[in-house]
Amino acid sequence: xxxxxxxxxxxxxxxxxxxxxxxxLLLELKQAHQKxxxxxxxxxxxxxxxxxxxxxxxxxxxxxxxLGVSPLASMPSVAGRVAPVLWAGTVGDEExxxxxxxxxxxxxxxxxxxxxxxxDGEARALLTAVDAGLSTHQDALNELLLP
Numbered sequence: 001x002x003x004x005x006x007x008x009x010x011x012x013x014x015x016x017x018x019x020x021x022x023x024x025l026l027l028e029l030k031q032a033h034q035k036x037x038x039x040x041x042x043x044x045x046x047x048x049x050x051x052x053x054x055x056x057x058x059x060x061x062x063x064x065x066x067l068g069v070s071p072l073a074s075m076p077s078v079a080g081r082v083a084p085v086l087w088a089g090t091v092g093d094e095e096x097x098x099x100x101x102x103x104x105x106x107x108x109x110x111x112x113x114x115x116x117x118x119x120d121g122e123a124r125a126l127l128t129a130v131d132a133g134l135s136t137h138q139d140a141l142n143e144l145l146l147p
Contacts, residue, residue, distance in 0.1 A: 011114070018127065022056055024083075028100070032096050063120075101141045105138065115128065
């Protein structure tokens with residue numbers, strides 16, 4: 001997941017880096033959907049995570065508008081991104097879960113870093129909610145495929 005690098009002490013750039021990471025993870029989850037059978041619990045969790053990420057992306061875009069910035073002026077849109085090929089051929093649920101889990105962890109670190117830079121109460125509340133949601137998804141992913 002690669003996104004623009006936030007400038008130190010730039011809360012809007014940090015917020016937009018989170019948005020960029022959310023978009024990257026959404027692209028990754030499209031691939032994950034293709035690798036996991038619909039009947040598996042992992043597929044359902046990926047679906048829930050995708051829905052939350054789409055919602056958070058919309059809320060982050062809205063927050064940018066409130067703050068008077070256009071995030072797409074500083075980052076590529078979904079259409080302008082090239083998703084890396086994460087899995088070639090057949091892959092097991094555990095491998096998919098591990099990659100998705102690692103990237104959820106990475107996104108959560110970006111969210112917490114952005115949260116530490118925010119002075120705007122609405123942005124702080126939004127990032128706090130995203131962090132809590134990601135924590136829930138981390139827990140769900142960790143519970144899957146346990147022996």
